[in-house]
Amino acid sequence: MELKRFRISIAGITETHLVGNGTDPIGEGYHLLWSGQTTTRRNGVGLVLDNKSIKCLLSFTPVSDRIANARLSHKQGKMTVLVCYAPTNEADDEAKETFYSALANELSKISPHDIVILLGDMNATVSDNHDLWRQVIGPVIPDPLNDNGLRLLQLCSMHNLVITNTLFARKDIHKYTWYSNDGRTKKMIDYIIVSQRWRSSISNCRTYRSAEIGNTDHRLVVANMRLRLQAQRSQPRPTKIDVSPIKRYGPSMPLMSRTASTHSCHLKVLRTHGSRLRRMSWSQRPQILEGRSVLRKHGFSSIRLTSLSRDARQGFWATCRPTGASMVSATS
Incomplete structure (x- = not known):
């Protein structure tokens, strides 16, 4: 045929x-x-x-x-x-x-x-x-x-x-x-x-x-x-939040009770600079969560909170500000 x-x-x-x-x-x-x-x-x-x-x-x-x-x-x-x-x-x-x-x-x-x-x-x-x-x-x-x-x-x-x-x-x-x-x-x-x-x-x-x-x-x-078709680009997978630094440095129930989106920037700093902080003694560790100026002074990148509302930002800093020498925990 x-x-x-x-x-x-x-x-x-x-x-x-x-x-x-x-x-x-x-x-x-x-x-x-x-x-x-x-x-x-x-x-x-x-x-x-x-x-x-x-x-x-x-x-x-x-x-x-x-x-x-x-x-x-x-x-x-x-x-x-x-x-x-x-x-x-x-x-x-x-x-x-x-x-x-x-x-x-x-x-x-x-x-x-x-x-x-x-x-x-x-x-x-x-x-x-x-x-x-x-x-x-x-x-x-x-x-x-x-x-x-x-x-x-x-x-x-x-x-x-x-x-x-x-x-x-x-x-x-x-x-x-x-x-x-x-x-x-x-x-x-x-x-x-x-x-x-x-x-x-x-x-x-x-x-x-x-x-x-x-x-x-x-x-x-x-x-x-011949069919020339272009496959649709797949959506990027959301970044998984690493909470191991918080567990490693002590209890942080106030932080863990918050939503992940509120503290995603905070956890990003810990994940990025955790190895640097572990090499420092407790007396040498800066209070990195005290404010942006302290972060810049000690060479850490600033925390971006522009996507959060005003009340969320105030609650974030109130929760993260330590009372002693601890870095994340509210109690030592």
């Missing part, structure tokens, strides 16, 4: 001519999900998923014989894939309006967090006016604009989509997706369209003439997509 040879995980096919809708394995590790008319074998669209992708399938909605909707999950979120088969450019305006209204309705239902991928035969040639449609198309446009192309550009602009076929400069044989029976007329009418947000994740999009995909005048269009 050509899908396996080209290592394709998700493929959209049109003109399946299958009745109704359903899901069937088609061999070589692929599954077909299709949507068609209830009685006649006309039009029809289908989605082919490999074994890995079918396990990620959340839902499949056969909208009509021209539109099918599938939603898949991946590690970072959800992905919605639409397979479409638009009326020809010569069709009447009513048929075109019905199709594009239904397609716009399906796009409006998609979650804004989903990756949107639109695959299909749009029977449209888009404009070469890159300046006007800069957010929708790239600089590579081989054909003039037609009516279907204008409708497609307006749809993509409204729903923030970009046509990936136009993003990469290729030879003509790798641009055109449809050839007439005489081989003289050729056009780009089959597209792979993605959300503008994921435009940079498309690394390649081209046509492969060598793919043998049955009796059809269309060529296989393949795009390589």
